[in-house]
Amino acid sequence: MRTLLVCLLILPPGLADTLVLKGGLELHGAVSEAGDRVTVTLDGQSRTFDRDRVARIERGLSMREDYSRRAAAIEEGDAAAWFRLALWAREKRLPQARTAFAQVLAIDPDHRAARREAGYERVGDRWLTPAEAKRAKGFVLAGGRWLLPEEADRLMREGLMAQAEVTATHRERAGEIARALADDDPEMRAAAEEMMSELPEAAMVRPLRRVLFAPQPEQRILAVKTLGRIGDRTALPWLIQTSMYDARPEVRAAAMRSIRNFKDADVFYPYARALFSPSSGARVMAANALAALGDERGVDVILRRVHIGIGESPRVNLMVGTQQSYIQDFDVEIAQAAAIGDPIVQTIRDGVILDFKILGGHGEGYTVERAGYARALQQLTGRDYGEDWSKYAAFAKEQGYPTVKLSNP
Numbered sequence: 001m002r003t004l005l006v007c008l009l010i011l012p013p014g015l016a017d018t019l020v021l022k023g024g025l026e027l028h029g030a031v032s033e034a035g036d037r038v039t040v041t042l043d044g045q046s047r048t049f050d051r052d053r054v055a056r057i058e059r060g061l062s063m064r065e066d067y068s069r070r071a072a073a074i075e076e077g078d079a080a081a082w083f084r085l086a087l088w089a090r091e092k093r094l095p096q097a098r099t100a101f102a103q104v105l106a107i108d109p110d111h112r113a114a115r116r117e118a119g120y121e122r123v124g125d126r127w128l129t130p131a132e133a134k135r136a137k138g139f140v141l142a143g144g145r146w147l148l149p150e151e152a153d154r155l156m157r158e159g160l161m162a163q164a165e166v167t168a169t170h171r172e173r174a175g176e177i178a179r180a181l182a183d184d185d186p187e188m189r190a191a192a193e194e195m196m197s198e199l200p201e202a203a204m205v206r207p208l209r210r211v212l213f214a215p216q217p218e219q220r221i222l223a224v225k226t227l228g229r230i231g232d233r234t235a236l237p238w239l240i241q242t243s244m245y246d247a248r249p250e251v252r253a254a255a256m257r258s259i260r261n262f263k264d265a266d267v268f269y270p271y272a273r274a275l276f277s278p279s280s281g282a283r284v285m286a287a288n289a290l291a292a293l294g295d296e297r298g299v300d301v302i303l304r305r306v307h308i309g310i311g312e313s314p315r316v317n318l319m320v321g322t323q324q325s326y327i328q329d330f331d332v333e334i335a336q337a338a339a340i341g342d343p344i345v346q347t348i349r350d351g352v353i354l355d356f357k358i359l360g361g362h363g364e365g366y367t368v369e370r371a372g373y374a375r376a377l378q379q380l381t382g383r384d385y386g387e388d389w390s391k392y393a394a395f396a397k398e399q400g401y402p403t404v405k406l407s408n409p
Contacts, residue, residue, distance in 0.1 A: 018058040024176040079107040142233040170203040178207030182214040228258025244285040284372040291376035321351010
């Protein structure tokens with residue numbers, strides 16, 4: 001039977017019901033029924049569902065409730081008892097083993113056995129999580145595996161990156177959780193969010209991609225936050241797309257925060273190339289993203305975009321006036337005893353010749369684009385020169401801002 005625990009339950013022996021929803025999720029607690037509504041109480045918190053969403057209600061004591069009773073009997077501050085419970089939970093393959101080890105470390109941060117069991121590694125005078133230790137050694141997480149950055153980039157560039165293998169059960173559970181996260185029912189979403197901690201993180205990466213297109217912004221924010229916390233580089237393209245094109249600014253901002261957590265300097269380039277997109281909207285979004293990224297290289301590419309498409313077009317001459325032709329004279333030729341008159345035509349011009357520069361566009365979209373570039377430059381440089389691009393360029397040169405070479409701008 002598939003079992004997904006919502007949270008650590010501290011329940012007396014009589015409260016051992018399991019509510020199984022049709023989506024496959026299971027919630028443990030005290031289940032009560034009233035008409036077409038079913039309520040499950042979890043450690044004082046209640047969630048109510050329509051009966052038509054309930055597959056069945058199971059009564060009886062489970063291994064998880066046994067864990068809860070053991071945990072409730074531990075005296076406060078007893079690290080040894082929590083460690084014994086953690087080992088028992090690990091032997092029974094309960095996800096609460098992680099919680100019990102965390103309790104040991106909360107009481108005794110230098111408990112070496114608990115640190116090792118929880119996967120921590122001693123580096124100098126600090127205990128680092130497995131992920132922190134790997135990153136400290138220069139590895140990056142990609143496809144659920146720790147690789148050198150160059151190897152991860154090559155595999156992703158060549159389309160050879162594959163997600164780490166997870167069990168069929170984990171994949172099935174992850175799919176159920178992802179569907180619940182995209183559900184319209186907030187109770188279902190809250191329950192699914194709590195269930196994620198029980199699965200290996202590698203199992204949740206791909207299912208979370210579907211949640212990036214969920215209807216509620218809260219769902220999409222949860223997805224981008226979780227992907228940022230996991231830190232798998234295969235999610236970077238999805239997060240970059242969300243940070244530019246999601247309809248809600250709060251979702252775009254959350255995606256950008258997650259992207260910054262990767263501390264990957266190469267995320268700059270997709271935004272820089274997007275500045276040269278045929279779409280004006282995409283260009284503005286890219287400028288906003290570069291400003292949010294806070295990378296000084298953004299100044300160079302934004303000014304280059306301005307130079308190409310806004311203020312540095314060729315000069316043009318335009319004549320406004322009248323022009324009249326007249327015959328000034330004839331060229332006369334004698335050919336075979338015949339006189340031929342070839343007229344010489346001249347013109348009289350009256351008016352003015354104007355010299356002007358095409359600025360690159362007009363209308364609301366053009367104005368918005370210029371303002372977007374100016375706003376991004378202001379944020380990146382900390383200076384407000386309005387739309388005086390030459391001042392931004394001079395400031396960037398004075399400060400020694402880096403220049404960028406783009407292969408296909």
